[in-house]
Amino acid sequence: MTSSTGFRTHAPGFADVLGPSPELVKVVSTDAHEGPVYSAAEDALYVTSLPVRPPGRQGPRVAIRRVALHGTEFPVDTDRVTTLLRDANAANGMAFDPNGRLVVCEQGGPASPAGISIVDPATGDRLSRLEASPLGPFNSPNDVVVTSDGAIWFTDPSYGHLQGFRPAPTVGDCVYRYDPATTEVTVVSDSLDKPNGLAFSPDETTLYVTDSGANQEAGSFYEDRPHHIVAYEVRDGRVRGTGRVFAAVSPGFPDGIKVDSQGRVYASSASGVQVYDSAGLHLGEITLNGAVNFVFGGAGSNVLFITADDAIWAAVLRATGARPPAHQHIRELKGA
Numbered sequence: 001m002t003s004s005t006g007f008r009t010h011a012p013g014f015a016d017v018l019g020p021s022p023e024l025v026k027v028v029s030t031d032a033h034e035g036p037v038y039s040a041a042e043d044a045l046y047v048t049s050l051p052v053r054p055p056g057r058q059g060p061r062v063a064i065r066r067v068a069l070h071g072t073e074f075p076v077d078t079d080r081v082t083t084l085l086r087d088a089n090a091a092n093g094m095a096f097d098p099n100g101r102l103v104v105c106e107q108g109g110p111a112s113p114a115g116i117s118i119v120d121p122a123t124g125d126r127l128s129r130l131e132a133s134p135l136g137p138f139n140s141p142n143d144v145v146v147t148s149d150g151a152i153w154f155t156d157p158s159y160g161h162l163q164g165f166r167p168a169p170t171v172g173d174c175v176y177r178y179d180p181a182t183t184e185v186t187v188v189s190d191s192l193d194k195p196n197g198l199a200f201s202p203d204e205t206t207l208y209v210t211d212s213g214a215n216q217e218a219g220s221f222y223e224d225r226p227h228h229i230v231a232y233e234v235r236d237g238r239v240r241g242t243g244r245v246f247a248a249v250s251p252g253f254p255d256g257i258k259v260d261s262q263g264r265v266y267a268s269s270a271s272g273v274q275v276y277d278s279a280g281l282h283l284g285e286i287t288l289n290g291a292v293n294f295v296f297g298g299a300g301s302n303v304l305f306i307t308a309d310d311a312i313w314a315a316v317l318r319a320t321g322a323r324p325p326a327h328q329h330i331r332e333l334k335g336a
Contacts, residue, residue, distance in 0.1 A: 006287055006315070008272075014284030017264065017275055019318025024286065025074045027314050028067060032307040034256075035094035037102070039121070041064055043069045045297065046084070046087060046121065048091045050309050059109030059165035064088045064102070066122070067312065071100025072298060074314055078286075085124045089117075090165065093143035093154070093293070095214060096333045101127065103152060107140035107160045108232075114138040114166065116154055116178070116181055118333060128333040130178060135171040135183040143197045143256075147204055152178040152333075153188065155195040155209065162217055177237070178333070188239050193226045195256035197267070197293070200234070201278070202322040207232040207239065208246060208265055210254035227253035247280045256293030258304075260319045266304070268292060271308070273306060273315070286315050296321025 006024030009015070012171030017253050027045075035048040045067040051060030068080040085091075090107035097103050101118050108114030115131040115138060131137060134319025145153045157173045160166030175188040177197045189195065193213025200207055213226035221227075231246040232239045259265055263278035273286040273294060290308040301323070304315040 004273045007284065008287050009284045011281055011283045012276065013257070013277055013281070016240060016262075017283060017317055017319045018259075022318075023314075023316040024288065025314050025316070027069075027074050027305065027312040028076050028078060028081060029311045030065065030078065031307055031310065032065070032067075032068070032312045033062075034293050034307060035105070036293055036295040036305055036307050036312075037094050037096055038295050039096070039100070040297070040299075041100065043071070043299075044093060045069065045295075045305055045312065047307055047312065048088065048094065051090065055180045060090050060163075061087050062089075062091050064091055064094075064104070064119070066121075072314070072316060077093065079100035084121065085119070088119075089115075090140070090160070093145075095146050096145050097152075098150060103146060105144050105154060106193070107166065108138075109165055110167070114140050114156075114160065116141055116144065116152060116333060121134075131331040133171070133174075133176055133187070135174075135187070137170065139169045139171065139173065140166050142195070145198055145300070147200060147237075149237060150180040152180070153198060153200075153207070154178075155198055155260060156198060157194040157212075159194065169318050179237070180216065183333075189230075189232065189243065191242065192230065196255055199257045199265070200322075201259055201261045201263055202261060205234055207234050208257055208259065210249075210257050210267055211244075212253040212255060213255045221252065227331065229254055229257065229265065240321060245275050247274075247282065249274060256291075258296060260296065260321045261301075261322050262319065263322075266294065268294065273304070288313055 031050040033050040049063040064085040093105040107188040139158040158169040196212040197210040211226035229246040232243040254267040272288040294306040301321040
């Protein structure tokens, strides 16, 4: 095993990820926690803020922020960080839909329902919303991906209840798929302890889901509960089989997950961002304590922007983000 500042190599294939001159640099100091998405049209990042609970408030307040970038000139001034929504219903993971609108996981609050919303990134207006599956109301949606057929796939663990700001769940912790053609919400998986992040292989035939069941209440780690990535075969928009453990993540548990253009899998851990080849071999790590989630971006899609609660960092690599087939347009969300 070899290491350099910001990077630790476990297998020779990590060199193809890093390239000849990798860098890990701070982009800006800000309370970026989750949901990073990159807009190529704007050269901007959108993130959800670190949850805070002002005195007298039962649930957390989470903002959606926009960071105006300037290519790979890092760091950027803090005045380039602006707020799109000051109170986004405990927003967490985000994605862009084919129309350039934000698809937002809203964890909800003691009295406000959880759901998936489409938000206008120019105004912050909520354009449509999905609040339930045929099983019942959602728990606290965590992460979301929009696939090339326009379908919205998302995880729904019960972390809101465990963290004391959502009612007791009435349905299990599931992975869901919303079909834009039929407006149907179907259960993709109900066998995970705490389904968290999700991502697809470049050809969308494999779905990867992080199971962070080792983390229950805030700050906990239960060694005997899941802290791994599960891979599912996907055909025609449907999961086939029960899935397989792709990789166990250590130290800590996995949260955010992404796939690059070569099918390599990136997952956060307690010590940074772990990188695996498509067979599950641990290639190396981007070392960054506090790494939560991340997204590929930049003009060449070779910059991994990482949220770490008190800052956003950029790992400049040779690897590039996966570019799935062109999206189809989707309809507005409709309740189940």
